[in-house]
Amino acid sequence: MPLSEPITPGVVDWTGENPGILLKNDDGSFAAMALFFRVAWSPVGQGQVLLLYGTPGKAEADDGAPNILLSDNAELSHYLLDNFIGKLGAFRDSPAFENLIHVVAQSTRSSGDPMGHRYTETVAGEGYSVELVWEDLEAPRALELTPDQVGTGEHTMFTLLVPAQKAQIIVNGKSLPGAVGTRVQAGMETTSAFLYFSETWVIPPAASA
């Protein structure tokens, strides 16, 4: 698509940060999945949301591996579930999706350096403390993807990808099982642990008309 117009046509759905960790079992199935959202703009305001599938393959989570949605903006968590997470096949098709426990987040904190070795996000509330840890970070890359290249199949998306070679999901001090795997994004092989900064989801004109 030629870049002749500095203003991208379409309607902004939301913008912010959206890092994640997808840990896999030896057979390739998901052992644990987490997506974190730090939303700078959405139609329902700013906020921070952590989606955790501690037990992705079961509607009833195992002890110590909850399936929860931790958020400091309940309206935003519902907006993302309906308009975004529910359109991502890997999350929508998981048994955990239908039985998520909504939890109020009382604190969120990031630490480390995304252009250094290690970066973390920690979200806590109502007896849960979840720490996401990314290590062995690669150099950032700016991506601009078309609807056929994104998980929702509906958006144009701008983002800044920082792949991580190692990652952990730690729930109340205990690391969930599973290992970082590989995935392909826009024809590029990358890892299943990633930081995404300055990410913007735009509904193209044909879809937003």
Add this chain to the structure above:
Amino acid sequence: MTRVSINPGQVDWSGENPGIYLKNDAADVDYSVLSLFFRVALSPYGRGNAAIVLAAPDVASGWPEVTNFIMTDNQRMMRWIVDGWVTKMPTFIGKAGLGAMTWLDLDSVHRNPGDLKSEYRETLRGSGVTLDMIWQDMGPPIPVEVTKENSATRAHEMYSVFLEAKAASIVVNGSPLPGSVQSRQFFGRTMSTAFLAFSETWVTPVS
């Protein structure tokens, strides 16, 4: 230029970069106040926050003689951004106040986003200064992507999400700085001189 999925350029920094430019009179050529806020999520010099306020842009003096200062919690990062970006922006080129501004330590930043429509505020404190940057009456978010030929620095590609603010004010230690928001030509449109800028990424293109 054609959009490419994976930009081959080098990512420089990314974060939030809203601004407020005020004039005493709509007919004035020069701005009375230039201000930018930075919430940097990623850079080669780490993360950090900053605000630049030049209330005497053409005066080669700093705070407290005149209200020309920068507050930051990451001075090394901001030296790099001021040198590589701010000094190249048309609004700041040749402004004596930019070189003479006083560098102040920043102790805290507090954001009050409201509903993202009526009022958005950043409050910074440090070195005896409390700075409030206030944007009001925001429009819808506008995604922008510019080539180096069209970017403010003429050297970088830039992605961002802009929200135009129809009104804005800058308050230093309880006193509002003079001037009001005006309109300017920006991205081929008539837009306000006050804007929020989220998810902003600067990339040095491959030569």
